[in-house]
Amino acid sequence: MIFSLIAHGLVSLAFLFSWVFSPNDEMPAPRAVKVDLVGLPEKQLPPLVQKASPVEEVVPPIKSPEPPPEAPKPPAPKEKDVVKLPDKPKDDRAKKLEAQKKKQDEALRKMEASSAFDKIADDVETERRDKEKLVKGPQVQEGGTSGSLDALQRGSYENLVEEHSKKHWELPKWLSSRSLEATVLVKLDSSGTVIDRKIIKKSGNTLYDNWVLDSVDKASPFPAPPPKFVNRVATEGIVLAFP
């Protein structure tokens, strides 16, 4: 409190001091600077008089006006390391997907071959862990393969379903320009046939939702799920997000 009073007092004193002793009581304002923003010499400009635009009469017919360049185009530099402009896009999405799938299948085979070793390693590991701590409560343990093999199989199946869904996903142009999104939950039986499908997130446009459902119906049967996932795909289902 007291400090604040002192501080205020000091400041007012300073103001008073400067007011009393200032040699010049004018505010030190910067003098206006006239800037020619344009920077073009005025004398070169012909006077801008609108009446002096008798265009039609000053122009006599001429035989062959040399066509002047619209903008001076310097010769293109002959650099060899110029970045090329792109070609028209080709639909290579399907190719990419296929290559990706091949790669994954390859990896899957390798993993399966080595899964026996994995299993041994896993068993040793679980044994060690089991020794270290007692099991608290029930634990779910799936199958005999390793987690990474699981993930690979799942990834591979996901790719198959994605590729398959894309093939049947068509929209009329008049509808595709509106940015709409819908999500569908699809349940499949062991052969991949659709047993249930429903929109879980509507787009807000009934026609769009219908096109989405149509594309799911057209896509049935989907690729058959691997045995491990049959149950999950039939009960939990697969979520397809459009687009």
Added chain:
Amino acid sequence: MTMNSGCKISKVFSYFLAASLIGSVLLSSVASASQIYINVGEAKRKESNLALPSLNFMGTGSVNATAAAAGAELYNVIKNDLTVSSLFQMMSQAAYLEDVSKTSLKPKPGDPAGFDFAKWKTVGAEFLIRGGYRILGNETEFEGYLYYVPKGEMIFGKKYKGTSSAGRRIAHSFANDVLKELTGTAGPFLSRLVVASDRDGGGYREIYVMDWDGFGPTKISNHRSVSMSPAWSPDGTKVAYTAFVLRGRSKRRNADMFMFDLPTGKRSLISYRQGFNSGANFDPDNKSMYLTISQGNSPNIYKMRYDGTLEAQLTKGPLGAMNVEPAISPDGQKLAFSSDRARSPMIYIMNADGSSPQRLTFAGVFNSTPSWSPDGKKIAFAGQSENNFDVFIMNADGSGIARVTSARRTNGKMANHEDPTFSPDGRYVMYTSNRTGKSQIYISTIEGTNEYRVTNDNFNYYRPKWSKTLE
């Protein structure tokens, strides 16, 4: 003691409760993470089958020559607009199962004399347009309906009226409405283009205004010289352009800039500084424009009011470099231009006040004539990669360059595609191509599909500019 132990029990119980809650939350999150979730991605886009049978004559008596001509004009314009729209696949009239002249414009059973949806469904039509017209004295009346065949329902129906010379306008309006109803955005079929052309011979190039489809070219300059690089004002009432004209009594020609007011036909000379006064590009403020002035030195970009007063110099060299082809973004914030300050001419962008210039394109050897999409998200330009120019569209930040044109001459040699300009609805891009040996005007979708030749003659057209308003 008892109380104490009771306390302990309740504590243990609450721990257990918390643990089980956390457990269940964890479990459920694990379950949702394990759900197979697939992004299907962008759909393949397909054109819809459109049946557009002949229009019914709904006047009294038989069809005379005038009425038949009016009906043919209405039909042809609608058909052309909807073909260019790229939304439809036009069905062959030979496939139709119904004689439309014997049915009304409305469906059965509501109208006993109406048409039968089933017959259109059978031939695979997704959309059906039924239209009729009558001529009453000096008036043309058109009535058009758009039907969605799979559901057997009408999407819209509307009556249009105009003078007998308004046939094309009526047809364009109907086509605009079809696009508006289906996509939410009206078509550009009432818009126009302005272009420099030698179509009146004599070796001159003059400025012409015509409908977007090339109909009704009107000459708006008569300098009998070389006129070039026209531009539309935002409201479509004015055109600025440059012409090489004689300076007073001297024998020297100078590239001066003119402004032509379309409603009044009044022309004014707005910039006649020595050298180039060219590349006009109107600011959305309806008061000023950007242009290139060379003033004997390197060309630089300036902002100028309609009366010719310069507001600002926006580029300053560097010495010997050219800064040309200004193009202001639709919101008036950014100015794209081309410059050879880094040797190869490339597209640059800066703030509208000239600050923070930035290079946008790095590909190719020569990029020029930037042009904004109406939503300000894309920039089209002409780019030279090998020995020819093609049209490209990129995002306004320079990313995602995509090629729009790649057509060749009939002899297999490369053709030039230059001077792109977006349609006012942003769906299409217009450019010139010399594939026929002459520089002609073409249109395609911004993806480069559904190309349409606008001019069909033996003349040259340069720097077309699509009007910025839909009307």
